Structures are given as C-alpha cells and as structure tokens.
Amino acid sequence: MSIVLACDLGGTSFRAALVDEIGAIYAQRAIAGPMSRDDRSGSSEIDAEAWWALLIEACSGLAADEPALFDAVEAIAICGVTRTQIFLDRDGRLLCPAMTWKDTRSDALAARLRQKLDPAHPESAAINAFHPLARLAWLREEEPELFDKLACLLEPKDYLNLRLTGQRASDRVSMARLLAAVAPHGGRDLLAVAGISGAILPEMLEPWEQVGPIQPGLPAPLDRLVGKPVFCASNDTWAAVVGLGAMREGNAYNISGTTEVLGVVGNEPARAEGLLTVDWRGLFQLGGPSQTGADTVSWLLALLGRDGADVGQEIDALLAGPRHSQPLLFLPYLQGERVPYWDPSLRGALIGLNRQHGPTDLAYAVLEGVACLNRVVLDRAEAAIGSAATEIRFGGGAAANPVWSQIKADLCGRPVVVAASKEPGLLGAAIVAFTGLGRFASLAQAQEALVTVARQFEPVPARKPAYEALFALFRRAEAALAPISRDLAAAAQESGPLAGLARHASALATLHAD
Template sequence: MSIVLACDLGGTSFRAALVDETGATCAQHAIAGPASHDDRSGRSEIEPDAWWKLLTEACSGLAAEAPALFDAVEAVAICGVTRTQVFLDRDGWPLRAAMTWKDTRADAVAAGLRARLDPAHPESAAINAFHPLARLAWLREEEPEAFAELACLLEPKDYLNFRLTGRQASDPVSMARLLTAAAPHDGRDLLAAAGIPASILPAMLEPWEQVGGVQPGLPAPFDRLIGKPVFCASNDTWAAVVGLGAMREGFAYNISGTTEVLGVVGREPARAEGLLTVDWRGLFQLGGPSQTGADTVSWLLALLGRDGADVGQEIDALLSGPRQPQPLLFLPYLQGERVPYWDPSLRGALIGLNRQHGPADLAFAVLEGVACLNRIVLERAETALGRVATEIRFGGGAAANPVWSQIKADLCGRPVVVAASKEPGLLGAAIVAFTGLGRFASLAQAQEALVTVARRFEPDPARKPAYDALFALFRQAEAALAPISRDLVAAAQEGGPLAGLARHASAATVLHVD
C-alpha cells in the first residue's frame, strides 16, 4: 500500500491525513489553528512558529494513532492559506509576525501605489490592501528596520516546507500576484518601481516538483521521515479544486470554508473587473477569494446564542423553522470584501426586518446573501470567458449542508456537485504527492482516478423567478449602502465624529423612571 502525508493549513484549523493510492483517508488528525491577533487598526497577525507547532502536533497525533501507516509514508505535500506573508531574514528566521489574509493596514499605502505606479501595467489596478506588494510597501514605511533585514518572502505552506527541508521555495500559483507585479511592462516592473528588491522572491517550483527531502535533526515524529520527498504543492484553493476534480476547462468551483472562494476554469487568460486571473499551470482560473463564508454562519449562531454546539446541527435546526413570506436581504460584508470589490470598508446589513421575522429568516438570509455574492462572481467570470460553466464543484465544510447546496444551485442557476471527499484540500495535496512520485502521468489523470462524486443538486426552475427578483434587490441594496458603509467606517476611525461612541457608552448613566 502506498501512503502519503497530506496537510492542509486552513484559516482556522490544521488538518493532516495519511492517504492511500485510491484516494482513501486511512487516518486523519485535525487541530484548531492559532488565533490571529487582530485589532481595530486592521492588524491581523500570526507568529509563523505557531504553524510549525501545529504541523508537529498534527503529525505526532497521526504517528501515535497509526504508527505503521506513518512509517510507510512515501512523500509529503502541504497546501495552505494564501494572501498571507511570512517575512524571513538572511538566516531564515521570521523577522516579525506574518500578516494574514484579513490584514487591512496597507489600504492607504495601496492607494498611494496605484496613484504613482505605471497605470498601464496589468497589475496596477489590482493593488489593494490585500496585495503582497502593498504589504511590502507598508512594511518599508512603517517598520523600516525589519524591511532592511528582509531576505525572503514566503507563504505559510512554504515556511513549513522550509522548516522540513531547509530550502526556501514557492510556486507560481501562490506567488501569482507578486510575480505579475515583478514582470516587466514596457521595460518597467512594479516591484522595482515600489522599491522592493526582487531578491526577496524565493525559487519557483511547479506544485508537483520536489522542494527537497525531510532533513535530519528535526523533532519527532519527523525523524521517521528523513529523506522522504516534500513536494511544493500550492495554496489551499488550488489544492481543493484539484481534490474536487474541478481542475478542468469549463468547470466552476466553490470552496466554502472559513471564507469562500469561487471561480471558473478556462483555457485562456480572460479578465473581468474585480476578479483575479491566475495561471493554474496549463489552465487559468477567473475568480478569487471572498471575506465571507462559513464564518458568517458562525457569526450568526453566536449572535443568536447558539454557538456552543456543532455548527452544522445548529444551522440545520434554524433552517427547519418557519419562514415568513417576506424574505430578508443580507449583505454579507462583515469584514470588508475581497473579490469582486476589494474594499475593506464595505459592511454588512440586514434589510427588510419586521416584527414577525425569526431565527429561520435570519439563517436563510445569510445563506442566500452569500449565494448572491457567488452569483455575481460567477456571472462576471462567465461573461469574460464567453461561456456558461457546466457545473459548480462545491467543497469545504458548508458542502455538507444540502439546503445551502440547493440554494446555491437555485440562485446561480447551475448544477452544484458535491464530491465524496469531505476534505478536498487534503485529497488535492495527496494527488500532488502521488503525481510527483510518478504514480500518475498528470494531475488530470490523478483527478480522474481519485475523485468521486457524492451528490448532485440541479437548479429548481420553480424557484428561478423568486430568486431572480431577490438577486435584483440584492444588487440594488449593495449599490445604495456601499457609500454609507464607507462613510460609517471613516467616521468611526480615530479622530472621526463617531470615534467616541463606544467610550461614552461604557460610561453612560442609566436613568430609572418610576
């Protein structure tokens, strides 16, 4: 039996699994990820060593649960959360905490870069608070001493690969935005124009290429894997799309974890406003990550005081309740939005509340609001590609909920297909490892062999008129409330007219009327 160690470093958890050559998970260990250190300034950081501790703990759990299988591991592949930067010095030590995908402190710096850099460069318009170039420029301005010591920039999974092998490397998918910025346009590149040295870029490998072997001298249980090849892999979205079998022309994918990622896969590098076009090594994806998803459901459950038990069971219980004839509209922008708006100042809203609305109405509104955002991204991508997606491959934790799957199918008007693997990121990492080992001639061949379908949800024609009407109102609400969101955020910043409300509230005196 062939066994590989597949790992998925997510936004809120770390999962490791021993996967065999049929794609079956023989053993799995999951642990909660380190909480990011967030504050009102837009800061969101995690110490890189916290991820190394997670990898060590998860693999120790696997080695204890299935020692014979762990000793049979032939290769390692780690996929991981992206849009997160690890800053290393010349000796490979982290200079500071990593900036996570939620960090918005570079927003003003990004605006300045867009204003002064070459507007004709294809990456100029994409520079925002979440862009690695803006993060690097922010570091140069705000922490010049750390910037002066910067020798290499890695993604979290690259950092773990480095700790395992001693080699600093990444892949062109995970580093796509920075590589595009570094590409010359009319003899000029944005990296140099922004004062960022190209030397901070690590070596670039294909996801199925080997970074190196597990080096000696590491703590247990890695001493049992010395010399085993570690493959570069890629970000968690790319790996999950492979694990869903959606890495093929004309397919759409929707990964719903802490946040959602949606896109359409095509042969040509089409472009659409607000969407990312990324070379996925022979195919191109058009779409990208949002700031909303299953975490929005968790927020709702906490708001209703129902966050003490299983999230899936709690949302199922809410959805089984009575629903009022007049639905609610929910704008899901609780922490700004990435694709397709790239606006950290967008905020959420519940529209249409009346006295009869209850928990079930709120639950449906949240699921439908996220699905409306899915439809916006899907339609933009399809229009740019000039074709309709044949189906949406749906994965992640939310894919276990059949109500949400059907809502997505009905609102988007496309079949939603749920793969059998409950952890497509892990399966995708395993497919990378088996392909790198030469067990399959290509990723496409490995997908055909190892990915199976569990359920298919067809759009219900009877619901189309209602959902088309709801979607039209959703778009109207977005347009009307976006300026108010921005003004509200600006007014609440330090020195703004609303900045003191929270302080005044804590000191307020309650008057009792007899």
C-alpha cells in the first residue's frame, strides 16, 4: 500500500490526511485558524508562521493516530488558499504579515495604477485591490523600507514548501495573475512600469513537479520524513477541481467553503467581463473566486443566535420550517465582491421584508442569493465559451446540504454533481502526489481512477418559471443598490459624514443606562 501526506491550507482551517493510492483516507486532522487580523482600513493579515505551526500540529496528530502509516509516507503535496501574498527577504525571512485574500488597502492605489498602465495590455483591466501587482505597489508606496528588502514573493502553500525543503518555488496556476502582469506587451511589462523587479518571482514548476526533498533538522514528527519528495501542487481551487473530477472540458465547478469559486473548464482560452482566464496546464478555466459562500450561512446563524451548535444541523432546522409565499431577495456582498464585480465597496442587502417573514425565509434567501451570484458567473462564462456546461461539480462544506445543491441546480439550470469525497482539496493534493510519484501516467488518468460520484441533482422543470423571475429581480436589485453601497461605504470612512455614528452610539447608550 502506498501512502502520501495530503494537506489543504484553507481560508479558515488547515486539513491534513494520510491517503492511499485508491483515494482512501486512513487518518485525518482538521485544525481551525489562524484568524486574520482585519480592521477598518481594509487591512487583513495573517502571520505565516502560524500556518507552519498548523502543519506541525496536524502532522503530530496524524503521527499519533497512525504511527506506522505516517512513517510509510512516500510524498507530500500541499494545496493552499490563493490571492494571499507572503513577502520574504534575501535570507527567506518574513518581512511582515501575509496580506490575505480579503485585504483591500490597495484599492485607491489600484485605480491610480490602472490610469498609469498601458490599457492595451491584457492584464491592465484586471488590476484591482485583490491583484498582487496592486499590493506590491502598495507595499512600495506605504512601506518603502520593507519593500527595499523584498527578495521573493510566495503564496501560503509555497511558504510551507519552503520550510519543508529550503527551496523557493511556485506554480503557474497560483501565480497566474502576476505572471500575466510580467508578460511583455509593447516592449514593457506591468511590473516594470510599476517600478517592481520581476526578480521577486520564485522558480516556476508544474503542480506535479518536485520542489525538493524534506530537509533534515525539522521539528518532530517531520524529522521522520527526511528525504521524502515534496511536490509543488497548486492553489486550493485547482486541487479541489481535480478532487471533484471536474478537470475536463465542458465541466463547470463550484467550490463552496469559507468563500465560493465557480468556473467553466475549456480547451481554449476565453474572456468575459469580470471573470479570470487561467491556464490550468492543458485546459483553461473561466471564472474565479467570490468573497461569499458557506460562511454567509455562518453569518446568518450568528445573527439569529443559532451559532452554538453544528452549522449543518442548524441550517437544516431552519429550512424545515414554513416558508412565506413572497420570497426575500438577498444580495450576498457582506465583504465586497471579487468575481465578477471586483468591487470592495459592494454591500449586502435583504429586500422585501415584511412582518410575516421569519428565520426560514432568511435561510432560503441566503442560499438563493449565493446561487443567483453563481448563475451570473456561469452565464458570463458560458456565453464567452459559446456552449453550456454539461454539469456543475459541487464540493466543499456546502455540498453536504442537499437543499442547497438542488437550489443551485434549479437556479443555474444545470445538473449539480456531488463527488463522494467530502474533502476534494485533500484528494486533489493526493492525486498530485501520486502523479508526481509516477503511479499514474497523467493527472487526467489519476483523476479518472480516484474520483467517484455520490449524488446528482437535476434541475426541476416545474421550478424554472419561479426561479427565472427571482433571478431577474436579483439582477435588478444589484443594479439599483450598487451605487448606494458605494456611497454608503465612502460616507462611513474616517473623514466621511457617517463616520461619527458609531461613536455617537456609545454616548446614546449611556443615556439609556442613566
């Protein structure tokens, strides 16, 4: 029996498992955190050392659960959250905390940068607060002393690979946006225009290529794996798509964890407004990450005071209640939005509330609101590609909820297929490791061998008229409220006219106390 160590560094948790060559998990650990430090300035940071501590903790748990299997590990592959930058000096030391996928401090600078860049460059229009080039430019402008020491830029899983092997490397999927900015157009690349050297990029590998062997001198239990190969892998979305069996032409995928990612996979590159086109090493994806997802359900449960128990049980209980005949509309932009709007100032909204609405109506509105956003992305991707997706492979924590799977199928008008693996990211990382070890001739062959389907949800024709009407109202609500969201966000800034309301609230509270 062959065993690999597969890891998935997610937005709010770290998962690790011992997986065999048929995809069976023999031991698994899931550890929460670290939580990002967020503030009103748009800052969102995590100390990368905390991720290294999570890796050691998870491996310690696996080694305690299955000591013989841990010692038999033949290779390691780690997939990880993307749109998060780690800044290193010449000696590989951290210069500052990592900027997470939620960080919006570079929003204003990104707008100025777009005016400076060549509009004909294919990547210029994609420069926004979430783009690595804008964040590098922000660091150069706001933290010049740190920027002058910058020698290498890595993603979170790359940093863990560095700690394991001593080698700085990444892959072309995870670094797609920065590589697109480096690509010359008209004789100059966007990094050069922004005054940033391309030398900060690490070595580029394919996801199934080896970064290096585990180096000696690491803390226990990693010292038991010295010499074992570490494969580059890729971001968590790419790995989860492999683990869902969706890495094939004509498939759509929807990964719903803390946030959602949706896209369509094709043989040729295509472009659509607000969507990302990424070379997935032989295939191309058109879509990208949202700021909303299953975490929106956690927000709702906390709002209703029902966040003390199991999330799945709580949302099931809400959905089992009676629903009002007039549905609510929910705009799910609780943290701004990435795909397809790339606007950190968008805000959420519940529309249509009346006195008879209750928790069940709120629960359905949240699930349908996220599904409506899924359809916006799917419609744009399919229009650009010129054909409809054959199915949507659905994975992540939300895929355990059959009601949400059916809502997505009905609203998007496509079959929703849930894979048997409840951890597609871990399975995708294991597939990378076994492919790198030569157990399979290709990633496609490994995917075919290890991925199985648990359940399929077909669109129900009788529900189509109602959901078409709901989707049309959702789109009208988006268009109407987006300008108000932007004005509200701007007015609440420190210098804005609404900034004092939070301070006034404490003074009003003392009046009540008196």
